[in-house]
Amino acid sequence: MTETIATKTRPARPLRQLLAASVGNAVEWYDWYAYTFLATYIADQVFPKSADNSLVPLLSTFAVFAVGFFMRPVGGLLMGAIADRRGRRAALTVTILLMGGSSLLVGLTPTYAAAGVLAPVVLVVARLLQGLSVGGEFAASTTFLVESAGPGRRGLFSSFQYVSTTAGQLVASGVATVLVNTLSDERMNGWGWRVPFALGAVLSLVGFWIRQGARETRSEEQRQGPRPGLFEALRRHPRESLLICGITAGGTIAYYTWTSYLPTYAELNAGIDKSDALLAGTISLAFFALLQPLGGLLSDRFGRRPLLLFFGLGFALLSVPLLHALRDSFAVLLLVQCAGMILLTGFTSISAAVNAEIFPPRVRAAGIGFPYSLTVALFGGTAPYVGTLFKDLGHSGLFPWYVAVLCLLSSAVYLRLPETARRELRR
Numbered sequence: 001m002t003e004t005i006a007t008k009t010r011p012a013r014p015l016r017q018l019l020a021a022s023v024g025n026a027v028e029w030y031d032w033y034a035y036t037f038l039a040t041y042i043a044d045q046v047f048p049k050s051a052d053n054s055l056v057p058l059l060s061t062f063a064v065f066a067v068g069f070f071m072r073p074v075g076g077l078l079m080g081a082i083a084d085r086r087g088r089r090a091a092l093t094v095t096i097l098l099m100g101g102s103s104l105l106v107g108l109t110p111t112y113a114a115a116g117v118l119a120p121v122v123l124v125v126a127r128l129l130q131g132l133s134v135g136g137e138f139a140a141s142t143t144f145l146v147e148s149a150g151p152g153r154r155g156l157f158s159s160f161q162y163v164s165t166t167a168g169q170l171v172a173s174g175v176a177t178v179l180v181n182t183l184s185d186e187r188m189n190g191w192g193w194r195v196p197f198a199l200g201a202v203l204s205l206v207g208f209w210i211r212q213g214a215r216e217t218r219s220e221e222q223r224q225g226p227r228p229g230l231f232e233a234l235r236r237h238p239r240e241s242l243l244i245c246g247i248t249a250g251g252t253i254a255y256y257t258w259t260s261y262l263p264t265y266a267e268l269n270a271g272i273d274k275s276d277a278l279l280a281g282t283i284s285l286a287f288f289a290l291l292q293p294l295g296g297l298l299s300d301r302f303g304r305r306p307l308l309l310f311f312g313l314g315f316a317l318l319s320v321p322l323l324h325a326l327r328d329s330f331a332v333l334l335l336v337q338c339a340g341m342i343l344l345t346g347f348t349s350i351s352a353a354v355n356a357e358i359f360p361p362r363v364r365a366a367g368i369g370f371p372y373s374l375t376v377a378l379f380g381g382t383a384p385y386v387g388t389l390f391k392d393l394g395h396s397g398l399f400p401w402y403v404a405v406l407c408l409l410s411s412a413v414y415l416r417l418p419e420t421a422r423r424e425l426r427r
Contacts, residue, residue, distance in 0.1 A: 017148035018157065020214035021141045022164035024096050024207035028137045029168030031103040031200035032130055035065060036260045036384070037176035037278065041193040045111045046119045058264075059392065060120070062385040064127050069373075069381025071131030072138075076369025077230065079136020083143060083365035085227040087216050091140035091365065095133045096211065100204025102129035107197030139369025146356035146425065147217035147364075152300055154425065158352035159296030166289040169259060172196060173282040180275050233359065233367035240358045243413070244371040247308075247354060250410030251347035252380030253403050254315050258340040259285065261384040265399075266333050268391050270326040280330055284337035288348075291341065295349025303421045304354050305414060311346030312411030316404050318343065323400035357420040379406060 035042065043057035075095075083091035105126035112119045142161055149157035175196045183192045234241055257265075263277035272280075299307050322336050359367035387399045 014148055014150060014153075014157075017214060017217075018145070018160055020211050021092070021145050021148070022160050022167075024092060024211045025137060025141045025161065025164040026168040026171070027200070027203045027207035028096060028099050028134060029165045030172045030203060031099050031168075031197070032068075032134050033169040033172040033260065034103070034176070034196040034200060035068075035106065035127070035130075037173050037263075037281075038193045038196065039065070039264065039384075040274070041188055042123070044189055045113075045193065046109060046123050048112055059385065059388055062388055064120070064124055066377075066381045066385050067124055068127035068131035068134075069377040071128045072135030072373035072377050072381070073370050075132035075135025075137075076139045076373035077135075077366060078132070080139035080233075080366030080369030081228070081230050082136070083140040084363055088140050088144040088147070088365065089211065089214050089216055091136060092144065092211050092214070093208065095137040095140060096204050096207045098129060099133040099137070100201045100208070102126050102133060103197045103204065104201035105129070107194045107201070135369060135373040138372065139365045142352040142356055142368055143365040144214075144217055146353055147361070151424075154353045154357070155296040155299035155304070155350050155421065156293060157296070158354075158356070159292040159349040161352040162348040163289050163292045166259075166285055166292070170282060170285045170289060173278060173285055175199065177275070177278045177282055180278060228363050228366070230366070233363035234370065237359060237363065237367055240367060241371040243358060243417075244355055244368065245375045246410060246413035247351070247417070248372050248375040248410075249379050250312055250315065250407035251344075251351060252376045253383055253406045254311070254319070254340070254344055255348060256380040256383040257387070257403055258337060258344055259288070261387055262333075262337060262340075264384065265323070265387055266326055268388065269396050270333070271328045272326075272330070272333055276330045277333065280334045280337055283334060284341055287338055288341040288345070291345040292349045295345040296353075299350040299353065299421055303419045304350050304357075305417055305419050307346040307350055308354070308414040308417065309346075309411060311343055312407050312414050314343040314346070315340075315407035316411060319404040319407065320400040323403075324397070354417075354420070357423065357425060 039061045040058060043061040047057040047060040049057060079091045079095055082094060103126075106123065109122045109126065110119045115122075138161075142158070145157050145161055146154050179188060179192050179195060259281075263274075263281045266272040266277050266280075267274055295307060318339070322339060325336055326333060355368045355372060356364060386402065387396075390396050390399045390402075
């Protein structure tokens with residue numbers, strides 16, 4: 001009997017846990033970001049063209065991008081509840097299968113010329129399902145990663161949340177870059193833009209298979225008592241929920257501006273060629289992924305708050321000059337992107353650890369999932385739309401200030417945030 005209990009409570013091998021969370025997470029985010037990198041092609045095929053304004057289809061495409069984000073809080077709440085009640089692995093399994101199916105649906109979306117208004121309707125449904133999946137994925141994988149870490153390694157383990165997220169984004173960017181540079185415009189508009197989504201559906205099955213070998217985390221196995229209700233985290237921990245929102249607001253607007261919208265922003269405001277913008281994005285993302293473990297290690301050594309302030313104050317001061325420095329130059333765009341990535345690492349490398357350290361294990365996944373995803377939906381998901389709208393209204397110079405102000409507000413939260421790096425994780 002003693003031997004059985006010891007076996008059951010022994011922690012799973014950390015590297016295996018890290019692989020299960022990271023590979024599946026990379027697949028999830030590949031599917032999610034493929035839409036962003038192919039936005040201009042989707043706009044041309046799925047939405048009606050406007051004779052008066054060529055930006056209307058692109059605005060419509062980014063509006064659907066934002067709609068997907070508004071399902072993320074629902075996904076964070078529902079999948080977070082599954083993770084808290086049924087186990088982290090169960091939630092991770094559901095999210096990756098849901099993402100695979102919705103990615104395939106995007107790839108099968110008919111064109112507006114063939115199906116009329118049905119085309120954007122199908123796209124909206126697919127993005128809503130993707131939003132549901134991604135919202136749950138962050139909550140479950142964040143909790144799973146941090147609870148799998150050993151003492152003094154939570155920052156390092158949490159950094160792989162964005163290593164894998166960026167890996168998925170990098171593959172999506174790379175696939176888009178290869179397609180754009182090898183296929184003619186006619187073929188890209190005809191069928192080329194669908195290829196990444198079909199590939200994403202196949203990769204989701206691979207991620208599902210890998211996650212079947214993962215074990216529940218120790219805190220999940222050791223927890224006893226009745227399972228939490230759906231809204232227990234919000235009801236019993238309102239202060240912690242608001243804290244997650246404040247921590248995330250600046251981080252998410254900076255993240256989605258620099259990693260998703262900047263290629264389009266550079267095209268619209270600096271006249272940079274589409275293929276050059278995609279290539280610069282791909283290179284800077286690879287650089288960004290390499291920075292994440294370093295940020296995690298530094299936070300384990302020196303604390304979470306110094307890195308958060310490095311990010312928040314850095315972006316508050318430099319967002320405007322960096323974005324205004326963009327010119328019709330590949331080198332300048334790459335330099336601006338890499339400079340932003342260095343600052344951004346102060347947030348992304350440790351956000352999983354910071355969030356997980358705020359909540360008790362009983363409601364940790366749902367507690368993270370809803371407020372985080374809601375804030376991302378409000379500020380991150382709308383970033384491409386807001387930036388394009390500013391351009392359409394003739395005030396593109398205001399968007400960098402919008403980013404800077406949100407980062408400054410989050411910095412005020414970081415100043416008051418208690419240091420948790422050396423505290424034992426509640427189990």
